[in-house]
Amino acid sequence: MQSDIELTVDGQRRAVTVDHRTTLLDALRDRLGVTVPKKGCDHGQCGSCTVLLDGRRHLSCLSLAVALDGSEVVTADGLGAAGEEHPVTRAFLDHDGFQCGYCTPGQICSAVGMLDEVKQGHPSHVTEDLVGDVELTDEEIRERLSGNLCRCGAYPNIVDAVRAAAGA
Ligand code: FES
Ligand code: FES
Numbered sequence: 001m002q003s004d005i006e007l008t009v010d011g012q013r014r015a016v017t018v019d020h021r022t023t024l025l026d027a028l029r030d031r032l033g034v035t036v037p038k039k040g041c042d043h044g045q046c047g048s049c050t051v052l053l054d055g056r057r058h059l060s061c062l063s064l065a066v067a068l069d070g071s072e073v074v075t076a077d078g079l080g081a082a083g084e085e086h087p088v089t090r091a092f093l094d095h096d097g098f099q100c101g102y103c104t105p106g107q108i109c110s111a112v113g114m115l116d117e118v119k120q121g122h123p124s125h126v127t128e129d130l131v132g133d134v135e136l137t138d139e140e141i142r143e144r145l146s147g148n149l150c151r152c153g154a155y156p157n158i159v160d161a162v163r164a165a166a167g168a
Pocket of ligand 1 (some may be wrong): 038039041042043044045046047048049050059060061062120
């Protein structure tokens with residue numbers, strides 16, 4: 001069974017007909033040609049497919065596109081103003097937060113999402129003070145990005161990049 005849906009992807013309204021079994025990741029990559037989110041595990045375990053869905057970070061391999069009609073999807077490519085890198089993207093470049101780059105679009109989307117969660121005061125598993133402001137320690141960064149795996153092991157530089165982007 002198929003349905004016609006519309007998604008806004010990186011600011012562009014896109015119409016697509018999807019089989020109801022199509023994941024958001026496959027709809028983006030295979031149907032719309034948006035190959036920025038990467039398919040690593042296809043099982044919600046590596047984070048390489050992370051996008052921002054209606055402003056929240058989201059594993060695009062774990063949801064069905066048909067359920068997301070009308071949603072707004074932002075990939076690492078759609079971050080930042082026109083012609084200007086997003087501060088998190090810039091920080092990854094400045095701090096050498098990648099090697100092969102395969103995990104990087106997901107890392108960047110996840111970092112943008114988690115910095116917003118920190119700003120909103122959402123605690124993580126390692127947050128000690130559940131009432132006050134969240135202090136963005138390296139432990140917090142590592143815990144909040146623990147769903148994003150990097151086979152190259154660029155973790156120390158990723159932490160540096162996120163800390164710098166947060167101005168910490
Ligand atoms: S491809 Fe989605 S989490 Fe690995
Ligand atoms: S930079 Fe290669 S997998 Fe992370």
